[in-house]
Amino acid sequence: MCGMKAAGYAQVMSSEVTSKKAWEQVVDWVEQRVLSGELVVGSTLPAERDLALRVGVSRPAVREAVRTLQASGVLRSSVGAGGSGGTTVTGVPHQALTKLLRMHVALASFPATDVTQVRVVLERLSTSLATQRADSEQLAGMRAQVELMDDDGLSIEEFNGHDTQFHVAIAEAAGNRLATDLTVAIRESMRDPILEGLYALDDWKRVRGLLRTEHHAVLSAIEGRRADEAADLVEEHIRAAFARMSWLHDR
């Protein structure tokens, strides 16, 4: 396709009111086609060299644009010829969301108290939905994590890992993709601060016992299909866990 040969780029666009940078033009090109439905998940973009010609920019500009959209979980690049290779449209916001939140929690763009507050309402929602929708397999997955946490031989990291997986299992059982991705992202973004907080505790074993009790209580309410109780217990659990790490509050 395309018999034209493209005479070359216009390096200096004098008197061009288009203050848009070259790579932004490419981002717009893609975004426009995604928003209009012309590009859907699974679509393959033109090769970088072709796209550069079409938009009228250089290949580095195209690549910078691809990075931008890749960082949002919209594109995915892989080398090689044929159907496999090329830059394709994905729809995987999970990773992007997690990285974004983690950085902004570290930069304190999102204070820990604000994040926790949002986490409470999200997990209330997830827990309530999961209580209504979870099938036996999903319930078994939750129970497995809770029971793994009863092992006294676990390190703090391992314990916290199962803790996270329990909450993620609830979110996934809820069947709300945005709530699930946000819950995972928030949890992951707070992982390092939480671990620091746990290590700083002088009575880890007592806290560990409290966490176990709370998790068992939440699980029981879910298994008993008591949605409101489960949501209340989750909220209480999250708030209590946050309160135990007092030094986190002013972050």
Place this chain on the structure above:
Amino acid sequence: MCGMKAAGYAQVMSSEVTSKKAWEQVVDWVEQRVLSGELVVGSTLPAERDLALRVGVSRPAVREAVRTLQASGVLRSSVGAGGSGGTTVTGVPHQALTKLLRMHVALASFPATDVTQVRVVLERLSTSLATQRADSEQLAGMRAQVELMDDDGLSIEEFNGHDTQFHVAIAEAAGNRLATDLTVAIRESMRDPILEGLYALDDWKRVRGLLRTEHHAVLSAIEGRRADEAADLVEEHIRAAFARMSWLHDR
């Protein structure tokens, strides 16, 4: 500075187990320093040419990494010498979050029903907090938007714009930065679908009346400092507005 002349990069890292791409190494370099606190909001990164030398990659690789972090709202580039120019660490997730959500709503990575469900719990939180915290100036801002919506001469876009600004004003008065940014992002991500839905209505004037009534009711509850009632009204409002656009449900 720079007495050295840079002998050149190692273009082929044969037998290098580092499967990481060059630009990813740069992203890691920055992320590591952000997470460790070495880089904070306001910090200036080394110049692209210098950073390329430090990490041992080419300048295009550095630029691709900068785009990645820029897309997450972590970096900001501006040309020029001295203190002004250069690539600096920001902490502005708002834009990034909005763009991410908008794309993934368009790609149906996040179904409209899921997004609406999350929006309900976030705005319940925002409304409750705003009811407790809003000062008179913020209340006046909300009222201004509601009263602007009473003008019969507004186009659908204008009406919807004030609608959005009312909800944003509530979120900002709540004082939770994550909730605010998420609310704005969700609202913006649904803007085009909502407008399409409003245009498709055959009884716009009736719906407009309903929306006005609901907004006034929410505002009254906030001004009266009745937090629970305000939250309930907001939830009812959002659910009703979503239900009115039936064709949106299977998106």
Place this chain on the structure above:
DNA sequence: TCACCCTATTGGTATTACCATTCACGATGC
């Protein structure tokens, strides 16, 4: 017919050379 290689395609990377913008510092004039 099947296995193998070879070539075209595609992203990944480096290098070089400019342009455009901005600030800091020094020269210049008062």
Place this chain on the structure above:
DNA sequence: GCATCGTGAATGGTAATACCAATAGGGTGA
């Protein structure tokens, strides 16, 4: 001495080119 203006250096923005690496698919030989 002080203010003003200009110039150069630093920095991101962009293009052009050349090559590497990986992959698929077709062509070729056994």
